[in-house]
Amino acid sequence: xxxxxxxxxxxxxxxxxxxxxxxxxxxxxxxxxxxxxxxxxxxxxxxxxxxxxxxxxxxxxxxxxxxxxxxxxxxxxxxxxxxxxxxxxxxxxxxxxxxxxxxxxxxxxxx
Amino acid sequence: xxxxxxxxxxxxxxxxxxxxxxxxxxxxxxxxxxxxxxxxxxxxxxxxxxxxxxxxxxxxxxxxxxxxxxxxxxxxxxxxxxxxxxxxxxxxxxxxxxxxxxxxxxxxxxxxxxxx
Numbered sequence: 475x476x477x478x479x480x481x482x483x484x485x486x487x488x489x490x491x492x493x494x495x496x497x498x499x500x501x502x503x504x505x506x507x508x509x510x511x512x513x514x515x516x517x518x519x520x521x522x523x524x525x526x527x528x529x530x531x532x533x534x535x536x537x538x539x540x541x542x543x544x545x546x547x548x549x550x551x552x553x554x555x556x557x558x559x560x561x562x563x564x565x566x567x568x569x570x571x572x573x574x575x576x577x578x579x580x581x582x583x584x585x
Numbered sequence: 586x587x588x589x590x591x592x593x594x595x596x597x598x599x600x601x602x603x604x605x606x607x608x609x610x611x612x613x614x615x616x617x618x619x620x621x622x623x624x625x626x627x628x629x630x631x632x633x634x635x636x637x638x639x640x641x642x643x644x645x646x647x648x649x650x651x652x653x654x655x656x657x658x659x660x661x662x663x664x665x666x667x668x669x670x671x672x673x674x675x676x677x678x679x680x681x682x683x684x685x686x687x688x689x690x691x692x693x694x695x696x697x698x699x700x701x
Contacts (some may be wrong), residue, residue: 482625507690516675516694517628562627572643573677573690575620575627 478576480563485582492550494579496563499544506539507573508548509562517562520548550581558583588612591676591693598666598700606661606696608676614691616679617659621645621672622695628675634659666700673697 477499486492498506504525509517523530523537523546530537536549550557560578592607608617618633620643630643634653648670650662659678663670676693 478627509692517692519689522689564628572618572630572633573628575629577625577627 478563478565478574480561480576480579482577483580483582485584486553488553488555488583488585490553492548492553492557492581492583494548494550494561494563494581496546496548496576497544498546498563498565498574500565500574501541501544505566506537506546507562507564507566508535508537509564509575511560511562511578513559520561553581553583555583555585557581589676589678589691589693591674591696593696594694595697596699598663598698600666600668600700602666604663604666606663606674606676606698608659608661608693609657610659610678610691611657612678612680612691613656614678615656615681617653618643618677619649619651619659619661620675620677621670622675623672631661631674663698668700671698671700 480496505522507522508520510520511517521532521535523539534551538547560580562578563576564573589610615636619631620628622628629645631645631649632643632651634640637653637656640651640653653659674696677690679690
């Protein structure tokens, strides 16, 4: 079945770049998403990429998609303390709006 | 998370009790869904609806019922609460069923449920 995997924890120094990785199994996924969840809050859509794209950049965020390896990454440039959160990778499956989520990567930013 | 409202935000239930988590959206979205979030497991789909009067099961539907009598509301019912249903529940909605074409999926702020 469908599966999305992420590493569970990442620690970076303030000002450095963060790279959060994700692998997925459904080669028919049309969209791949990155969501951010701050403590005690809901999910906030950060960005998404269509499956026919290799890269998408949005301000400090860069998404890279390697369809051959089914690998997705989110790079956050100049990471700030406000970026500390859990980041979820998700893929569309089956009926497009059905999302399969990874377990989330907890990003800790330290001075 | 403007537009998707969940209530209550926090609830403690005793085993065997029933309750309803409410979800409402004012964006005229066709598609609504319920997820549960458990530590280390991401979000898992419980039930979803592609329009008023139409519902279907997701990955983990057992112990939950839903109905969609209006476009705006999609309540989630726990029939007989069990400790295994202790979780954070998220309601989500999006404009249409079918290729997103850039449609975003909006999440509510979550409902923290503890079953003792």
